[in-house]
Amino acid sequence: MGIKVLVVDDSMFFQKRISEILKPVASVEIIGFANNGKEAIEKAQSLKPDVITMDYEMPVMDGLTALRKIMEVAPTPVLMFSSLTYDGARVTLDALDAGAVDFLPKNFEDLQKGGPKIRETLSDKIQSVAKQFNRSPKARFTPIQTELDSDKRKGESQPARPARQLESKLDKPLASQPKASATSRFEKNTKQDTRLPTLDLIVIATSTGGPVALQKVLSQIPASFSKPIVLIQHMPATFTQAFAERLNKTCALEIKLAEDGDILKPGRALLAPGGKQLLIEKSKVRVIDGDDRVNYRPCADLTMASAAKHYPGKSLGIVLTGMGSDGCEGAKLMQQTGSPIWAQDEETSVIYGMPMAVAKAHITSAILPLQDIGPTLVKEVR
Structure with a gap:
């Protein structure tokens, strides 16, 4: 059995394309889909995936809220799909603070074309996270405390080339x-x-x-x-x-x-x-x-x-x-x-x-x- 992946996204197109892209990868198995954050929490507990891919813009419950809850009830490596915009960057950084391991660009043009490059990128990311992810709470699952809206606290303490x-x-x-x-x-x-x-x-x-x-x-x-x-x-x-x-x-x-x-x-x-x-x-x-x-x-x-x-x-x-x-x-x-x-x-x-x-x-x-x-x-x- 391959690495078990739960795909969370409200777009049927996105779910289908991710499934098609990863189908030839023998070491990765998609075990389910969730259409919103609420379903993601339920399936994270029932299906026990090795990796979750998560969108952040969804109905019923957004990805960031779902991520925080998953980190409480069923800690799992999460890869956030993010738009490559300034606002997308801010949401993604919030997700990383909340416990996501990493992020992937959500580029519909690349998804439509598919091909070996995006398959390699996506599968490598999933496999690396599943293989090397350290489940110790010292490494992850403790949301970082931020003070983005407060005044700044002054005075507080690939293969390498030769x-x-x-x-x-x-x-x-x-x-x-x-x-x-x-x-x-x-x-x-x-x-x-x-x-x-x-x-x-x-x-x-x-x-x-x-x-x-x-x-x-x-x-x-x-x-x-x-x-x-x-x-x-x-x-x-x-x-x-x-x-x-x-x-x-x-x-x-x-x-x-x-x-x-x-x-x-x-x-x-x-x-x-x-x-x-x-x-x-x-x-x-x-x-x-x-x-x-x-x-x-x-x-x-x-x-x-x-x-x-x-x-x-x-x-x-x-x-x-x-x-x-x-x-x-x-x-x-x-x-x-x-x-x-x-x-x-x-x-x-x-x-x-x-x-x-x-x-x-x-x-x-x-x-x-x-x-x-x-x-x-x-x-x-x-």
Whole structure:
């Protein structure tokens, strides 16, 4: 029996197309449909699916309300279908806060055409979530508390490309540096070394599960934090502006969608825009279009490689929850210059892919639960 999927959408066309697209995928089995949020809650309990795909605009009960209830009564990995608009981004971010694992663009043109590409995208997402999803309540199912309508709280505390190929995408290769000793932190019960050298920059990379993880980490950092931060989150271009605004409202730090030439300064976090590449230079960032040779836009490997070049031994790389291994090759370059690398632990990761990659590469100096990353960062930088 394949991965059991419940499709929740009020559109019969959408239900039919999803069924047709996934029918050839032997490892995925659609076990039912729900036409509204109320039916979704009932079928989540009775059918016990492995994954739920959820629309948010439905009669009787909307998807967001249903999602919150499902997280209470029958916790299940949920993939939200979202329109690629600013309003769609805001609703999707609400859904991620409420417990959804990830989202998929609801593009009717793509659905009508079908074909191998959308089948691969949809089936890969479903299979990855079902296979790797960590059902621990530490990783998911606890809705994050947000204060989007309140004043900002000031003062509160794909396969990776080889590292040498990343260097070739920068203006000049990295200077030759002696390789720092790499102690494995992948084995359990290994002592953590969170001590930091003198730093000038923090780089945080994440993907699936990242919007909630970033919000939890950044909300624990005060406005007086003395180092600049760069954020790499895999996200469509139409979503990153809404995400930056959301973070800026809920965190004490100044959080801004990065623009070409933005200055790196204390108390500010720059979020890489979707569909672009962010490169770090001395005291500022460059935002460029990039090209098809790189799997992700933004790509954590490229950003971290540029940090290794311009801040050798003076930056901290932090890799959070996410599918795949983006960030691992860039983190290797950072670590080779003497910069420390932290990773989120498996128990609190929604998807233990990206942090596992750096842990298995034996380049981490510490593997930490999500709730400890912000406070430890503040303590050690101070």
